[in-house]
Amino acid sequence: MNFSYLKMHTKLFVILFLVSSTTVLFTFYHGQNKPLSYADWYDVAGEAGITLMTLIWIFFTLASRPSGKVTNMLFGGLLLTHVSMLLDLIDEFLTYPASSAWLTTIESIPAPFGMVIMSVGLYWWHQEQHVINQQLRKTERYYREHSYVDFVSGLYSAEYMKMQLQHELNYITGNQGTFSLLMLDICQFSKFNHRFGAVQGDNLLREIAQLVQMNIRNGDLACRFASDRFIVLLPQTQLQGANTIANHIQTAIAHLAHKSGETTKAIYPSIAICAKQYGGLHSYQDILADLSLSLTQQKRNAA
Amino acid sequence: MTKVFDTQEPIFKSHHLVVALVDLGKQRGIHPDKLLKGSRIFYDDLVRDNITLSYQQTERVIQNITKLSLMADASFLVGRRLFPSHLNEIAPALLNCENVTALFRVMYCFHSLFFPYISVQVHQDQQHIYFIPWTTMSMENNEVSKFLIEVWLALMVSVMKWRLTQTPDFDCAFAFSQPKHVEQYQANLPGTIQFDQPLTVIKCSLGCRQLACVESNVSLKRYHLSNLKRVRQYSVIQLLTSLILQGKVNTLEQASEYVGISPATLKRKLKRFDCNFQTLLDSVRKRQAVFQISYLGYTNEKVAHCMSFNDIPNFRRAFKRWTGMTPSDLRQI
Structure with missing residues (x-):
């Protein structure tokens, strides 16, 4: 306690x-x-x-x-x-x-x-x-479970997203709907951690979590996935709309002037973001694995 | 002189893993005593002195951690943080390696300073380099050994990320089924991930060996390496495994002669790892056979020859006993 x-x-x-x-x-x-x-x-x-x-x-x-x-x-x-x-x-x-x-x-x-x-x-x-x-609107949907809250970012953890994905999949198979997912990853986060320490790394994660929240709609849900990855659920959204929101998030984070400690010197983090649209044909495990792999490949191709 | 140890001897330096884990827990509001419960370690000793711990103690701390959902990412996070600060002996050498081959070589030769809980069998063919990690302190595929493999992988990846401009792909196959925190694997490991495979193997392309490290200095590396003492102490399982792989021992009696301990003592020591000589022999040979068949595409004749079986039916029978399937079943997977 x-x-x-x-x-x-x-x-x-x-x-x-x-x-x-x-x-x-x-x-x-x-x-x-x-x-x-x-x-x-x-x-x-x-x-x-x-x-x-x-x-x-x-x-x-x-x-x-x-x-x-x-x-x-x-x-x-x-x-x-x-x-x-x-x-x-x-x-x-x-x-x-x-x-x-x-x-x-x-x-x-x-x-x-x-x-x-x-x-x-x-x-x-x-x-x-x-x-x-x-x-809490953009970090929570219909259900509250404090044990799923991620300690560092204040968002819900991947466990909560899995549960919500399952709900969403059940819902859209009955209603012929669709949804999109965004996954984003902070570029060079491990270098940042090595350079400024794990505590600063956690601060950066928290700031980025807040920015992601600010740039999504009511009814969307942002969660921390794992490590430096975040995931956003966009219900009833086509790929085009998802790409637009992904763009907004990317622009917002590109303008984040992160300060470490007392100095006024700013660090501008950048992210890799990937949007994908899904129907009700897959299991949530497959969807998450697919999305994660897409992001990894996208980063690889960009490098 | 080679020395062997078992799970109860205090061998492992505490700052290597346990301190990092307890610190992480503290940052998250978990009291150190909760993580150290049952391990007979006191937090004050841990931070004051550079104490050594037995595997049993370390194992207990890890068991405590795997029960907490708040620490689901602990293995990957700690693995990432170990290098370079926690590896104070070997880090200077690693930081001056010129390319990936040199990194691999230092990690391999000084594995007891790098991550003593995992030993790696390395194999190369024309296209790939394969790492087969196995736990040096236990035989089973339990939560603790999974945790240690996760830490080791995260540590390897973090060394690569720190030293290289581009991380090579690690294609990972795991012998266990998909864990609940699979997202940690997806986010932390570069490359493909498969679970429920016959063997835990990490594969990367042979080309990655030439990748150059940033800011390296070979003479500094040599200097730091020459200051390191090669520690000739191995866990019982570790030593016997390498002797079996080299084909030097096949029975408990041969093993005891090689190690220089009486068969009774060796038996007792093995018992502390919950195993006996035959189960160890079987598991080492199984690993070898499965790897040669599924990754190198060897024929039964070739595998049987490598393991000096007299005839093929004998080998097939043994293989069935180890894995529950025949070699041709394995080929079809």
Whole structure:
């Protein structure tokens, strides 16, 4: 697990600590201890469990989200619920004198408020997710699987493309359709790596991945294939259209002035790109092998 | 004096492969302990001292890696990165080779410094040069040996790419079936790729031997080579294989006499590789026979003669036992 987000939320953790400890101190100051034999241990176990669970939810919410409005709302809602549960739990061990009897009355009030706030937070989260989905538009189609994301480029990996190709093949055999694929390869990438190091190489891969994404349409899908190769799926596209898009990508990358480190000196990478149109007659394995070989041959002929 | 080792002796320099693998994992957020689990290696020792590891330890790390989908490209990536920084002893010589022949020769003669896990049998005919790689530390075609072949191939290609202006085509045939990460093969290897073949063979045209390297200096190469010590230590399998190929040994007793260890000890050492003398003998001869038939087009008579079989039926029977098919079946593939 990755807990790097937790560092951002120091303030929220302080609030959590203050609120919980104030609740505990306040109730113990006003209340009197009940003899332990009065306690209903089933109740205690259940309530302690819920109190603990709300704490765990708060922890995981904070561990998986950056700071922001949505996080604050979720936190606030969970915190109020937590206070309610905590009061309920303490109640099992304390009796309050008549002057502080209101404490028993209000103990369940924070929870509904907390739940309303959390619901609002969840609605905002829904909207936020919608925006993120829009951002992912060109790297994702209908299906989300985080284990297929390529670590370096941020695109999906070849595994995801294979799955999408299978879908596309099933779809077009029923509908007499067609699709095109682009495959591109960074020229002299191994030399670049030797010269500037693997970390710079990864940066270049990431930049090129972003450029490819910018130059394709909504509904197209770009993935990292392997090493310095990328692959783009263009559904319902003839070869001519695919060539046009290939041209756009090539032009865009030719104008990328890659900077390594702090210097202003630019490196202009170039790519080899190959477009091919496919029907529903082949398996996705054959298609990928064929496309990859075409690109290798094209590079060879150009050399 | 020739020395032999088995899978449990600490022979392999850690910076060669394991450090590169663990570093790659670290870059991807995988804790070193997860990759080193079960290998009895501690990360601190690995980075502090130049320690040596046994094959068993190395194998364990590779097994850990092949289970992680995040590391599916690890073999090719690490292979590409090994040269030149990780091969600090042999890299200066390789960097001064004048052409591909010289590169091949240095890799071959100093293979224990280049990539000790893979040994290569080289053969030439009129048009082609063939490399038959085999793992020096295991007999099986398992995930680990596949991984090592991948690293070795990526390393070879990266040396070529670094030293030459144009990479020659490597036509690769693999004795295993198509792996899930086949795209790594397609993107990293120049040339055709076939799986489910009777033998793993890398073929390239004879013409590539003359391809010149950029910025070479023969006297510097000689100087660096003269500083290298030829290490006369081999894995048990490796030494016996070369003796079998040279036709010097045919039985365990002959082998033990040649190596200078008692038959019982040799047997025990072979057991650590999960094999015995007969299985080793069979696998070496199978490799030779399959190669001669499918790549060199030898007749049964010629192959049988090369392996000093007394008569053809005998050879055909043995061949059937090794491969499950007759020589003529193989010719039809």
